[in-house]
Amino acid sequence: MRFGSFCEMLQHWAAVKPDKASVTYSDLTLSRSEVLSRFEDKRARFSLYKSVGFLIGEPDADEVITLLAAIGSGIRVSLLDETLPDELLGALIKSAECDALEGDSELCAEFSQFLCEPECTSHNEVLFYTSGTTSRSKAVVLSEASLCASAYNGGALLPLSEDDRLLSLLPLNHVFGFVCSLLWPLSCGAEVAIGRGMRHLADDFDFYRPTAVSLVPAFADFFLKRGHLNDELKLVLIGAGECPSNVVSMLRAYGKRLCFGYGLTETSSGVALSLGDDAYAMDVCPDFTVTIAPDGEVLVECPECMMQGYFRDPDGTAGVLRGGVLSTGDLGYIDEHGRLHITGRKKEMLVLPGGTKIFLPEYEKAISEKLGTDEICVFLSGNAPALAVSEGDEGEILAALRPLMEKYPRSEQISRVFVRGKNLPRTKTGKIKRYEVESLFGGRG
Numbered sequence: 001m002r003f004g005s006f007c008e009m010l011q012h013w014a015a016v017k018p019d020k021a022s023v024t025y026s027d028l029t030l031s032r033s034e035v036l037s038r039f040e041d042k043r044a045r046f047s048l049y050k051s052v053g054f055l056i057g058e059p060d061a062d063e064v065i066t067l068l069a070a071i072g073s074g075i076r077v078s079l080l081d082e083t084l085p086d087e088l089l090g091a092l093i094k095s096a097e098c099d100a101l102e103g104d105s106e107l108c109a110e111f112s113q114f115l116c117e118p119e120c121t122s123h124n125e126v127l128f129y130t131s132g133t134t135s136r137s138k139a140v141v142l143s144e145a146s147l148c149a150s151a152y153n154g155g156a157l158l159p160l161s162e163d164d165r166l167l168s169l170l171p172l173n174h175v176f177g178f179v180c181s182l183l184w185p186l187s188c189g190a191e192v193a194i195g196r197g198m199r200h201l202a203d204d205f206d207f208y209r210p211t212a213v214s215l216v217p218a219f220a221d222f223f224l225k226r227g228h229l230n231d232e233l234k235l236v237l238i239g240a241g242e243c244p245s246n247v248v249s250m251l252r253a254y255g256k257r258l259c260f261g262y263g264l265t266e267t268s269s270g271v272a273l274s275l276g277d278d279a280y281a282m283d284v285c286p287d288f289t290v291t292i293a294p295d296g297e298v299l300v301e302c303p304e305c306m307m308q309g310y311f312r313d314p315d316g317t318a319g320v321l322r323g324g325v326l327s328t329g330d331l332g333y334i335d336e337h338g339r340l341h342i343t344g345r346k347k348e349m350l351v352l353p354g355g356t357k358i359f360l361p362e363y364e365k366a367i368s369e370k371l372g373t374d375e376i377c378v379f380l381s382g383n384a385p386a387l388a389v390s391e392g393d394e395g396e397i398l399a400a401l402r403p404l405m406e407k408y409p410r411s412e413q414i415s416r417v418f419v420r421g422k423n424l425p426r427t428k429t430g431k432i433k434r435y436e437v438e439s440l441f442g443g444r445g
Contacts (some may be wrong), residue, residue, distance in 0.1 A: 006072040029133040042069035055103030058197040080175040100106040109267040127319035139311035149304035150268035151183035153285035160188040167210035169195040169428035176240040179269035224250040240355030268305040281339040384415040
């Protein structure tokens with residue numbers, strides 16, 4: 001069903017079956033009518049603000065409803081990862097012109113120094129960040145309506161029933177997590193069971209007994225190898241990164257239905273979903289038009305789900321969004337059945353298994369300056385960033401990089417150094433052949 005707002009969504013399902021379970025966290029289960037009541041109470045107080053920064057960590061039911069209420073109040077809401085380095089988090093709060101913070105009270109007090117009076121009153125803006133890696137992270141301006149439209153598109157291709165319970169484990173500051181582990185089930189009238197945090201990752205499936213779950217590839221691999229998936233689980237939706245073939249094989253061996261999703265922050269999440277036996281052949285969502293440029297780049301059009309632009313960055317917006325058509329930076333093709341296949345990335349971006357993106361030119365420049373050489377190449381090895389160099393000692397190189405790496409989240413730090421013993425392979429124009437470096441050192445393993 002298509003909804004124009006969170007309030008409309010919650011009101012509809014509360015009118016259908018008010019006492020049916022809607023949101024569960026640990027031993028607390030809230031009915032549809034209780035969720036709606038809390039949402040309406042919380043929404044009223046956000047009228048006092050113009051731009052709220054929401055510090056997201058491991059939310060409980062109350063924090064999830066507060067987040068929905070903040071967005072539903074029609075002000076600007078910036079979704080921020082509270083685990084980011086202090087300097088970066090402060091810069092994001094300041095750049096988003098926040099006049100209030102929500103989340104952990106101690107953190108809100110600590111970062112209150114970055115609050116300011118917004119330059120102008122903005123209505124119905126939701127800021128998601130394309131990456132938490134560097135100051136080059138782009139703030140993508142979405143809206144409550146575009147997020148609702150994205151949830152509709154997902155549910156139209158892959159509906160959940162009112163009897164389903166989806167386990168929500170993904171960070172809500174990422175658009176895939178927000179839409180596919182929260183809005184999608186709520187829009188279908190399904191129950192959302194909120195994960196109890198990292199310390200309970202190993203037993204949340206057993207505790208909640210979900211019928212569906214949305215995961216990034218790294219999480220899927222983790223749960224499968226440890227046999228954590230419960231018998232009642234029927235559907236696993238994977239997105240925000242490449243899905244390794246071994247994950248596909250293991251899920252099918254467990255008898256679980258796998259659907260793989262492709263989407264972008266700029267499109268409010270999902271563009272296409274695999275529904276059949278081929279996990280990499282994806283049906284395009286109803287509101288979307290997908291075409292392939294002459295150079296193989298995937299182009300996407302969808303007024304209902306498209307971003308308003310990059311926050312305070314008209315040039316950046318114009319560089320990717322022209323006439324309502326988004327240049328995704330991804331390469332792919334459409335098969336004879338009209339299904340989309342993604343084959344690679346046009347942009348110089350390293351996509352980690354958890355969905356985080358590293359902007360390689362800036363990342364490699366910082367490493368090059370620290371080591372005093374441009375004979376370097378960063379690539380993915382064993383699901384983590386690795387560094388190839390022409391010469392040197394691995395231990396000494398890691399030691400030299402330690403002060404720089406401490407500025408990045410742990411998942412984005414260099415884990416291994418590979419020494420070739422001679423210059424790295426380059427093209428005739430002098431660019432390092434990244435794909436050849438990956439092949440030399442067993443990248444993307």
